[in-house]
Ligand SMILES: NC(=O)c1ccc[n+]([C@@H]2O[C@H](COP(=O)([O-])OP(=O)(O)OC[C@H]3O[C@@H](n4cnc5c(N)ncnc54)[C@H](O)[C@@H]3O)[C@@H](O)[C@H]2O)c1
């Protein structure tokens with residue numbers, strides 16, 4: 057598609073969106089703006105944007121699509137400022153913020169002026185920030201939630217999806233309330249827990265400096281997200297306050313429940329507590345990232361050492377099992393990578409699973 061896409065906020069998500077759009081629509085012009093001039097310079101050096109705008113207002117005046125990719129409190133402010141800007145009549149405006157209710161509330165004034173605003177949230181990311189961490193494939197196979205209001209015709213939602221096709225994400229439409237309730241449970245509250253675990257370890261560290269030196273795999277896995285951008289998370293907590301307050305109450309009740317089981321040494325119940333959590337966790341489609349699992353995919357947890365891919369493909373070749381696609385989709389900190397192998401049929405996938413199990417002790421999962 058031809059046109060000018062203006063990205064405000066050239067960080068991890070804004071940069072990744074710019075790259076994904078350019079990949080699918082090379083004829084589009086990507087214009088960017090960031091309050092941090094270093095990010096603009098870096099975005100140009102890395103060819104994430106074609107041009108830098110002189111200001112938010114200047115960039116918006118020539119845009120066919122506007123993507124707000126700033127922390128959510130900044131997005132709210134920009135939405136207010138936009139009310140006085142001169143925009144193209146057919147402009148499509150969207151955001152990528154992790155919360156939706158407050159953003160949509162703010163965007164109502166813009167919608168009242170006839171500007172097509174569609175709230176958005178690509179549900180993939182990282183604890184890293186800044187344009188240097190941006191990747192064109194960041195959102196591939198992830199959920200991408202859209203929260204159009206009734207004022208937005210479906211044809212405009214389809215137009216936005218066409219622009220965002222390069223993300224290769226699975227679009228899902230939700231109400232802003234449902235969005236904030238669900239993301240509160242599976243994203244926002246877990247970030248609070250991760251940060252609180254780090255705080256707890258830090259307090260113990262003052263008593264014994266061995267704490268951080270011994271902090272190993274489990275602690276690192278569960279606290280990775282505590283390394284995320286504090287400004288972004290401060291804004292999210294304030295925006296989703298109501299949901300989070302009720303989650304705090306439920307979490308405290310949950311902690312009291314397990315605390316009491318431990319206090320009373322209820323061994324059978326403690327076992328069940330972990331078993332039920334394991335069963336639910338193991339059933340999550342974690343490795344596919346997205347809504348629609350690709351068929352005949354097999355995921356293999358592989359240790360991160362050179363030659364491991366050729367080792368696995370070698371075993372499969374010996375048994376004449378052909379692979380249609382192979383990809384490392386995720387690297388867990390330092391220990392494992394996840395290898396995604398795709399097959400033409402269910403039978404091939406089953407044979408591959410047996411073959412890998414026979415030759416290695418790597419865990420395999422279906423999508
Ligand atoms: N990081 C994730 O995992 C993730 C995933 C999905 C959505 N989001 C959402 O995406 C948005 C951006 O997050 P990110 O991870 O890219 O953060 P980031 O820190 O990497 O990038 C944000 C950028 O916005 C710029 N910025 C801040 N205020 C600005 C303003 N007023 N005008 C112009 N630029 C401004 C900052 O300088 C920074 O470069 C947030 O709303 C966040 O909630 C984040």
Ligand SMILES: O=C(O)C(=O)C[C@]1(C(=O)O)C=C[C@@H](O)C=C1
Pocket residue numbers: 153154178179180181182183184242243244281284
């Ligand atoms: O992988 C991570 O580091 C993330 O925290 C990504 C994550 C999430 O909670 O899943 C963070 C915030 C977003 O709004 C969407 C995705």
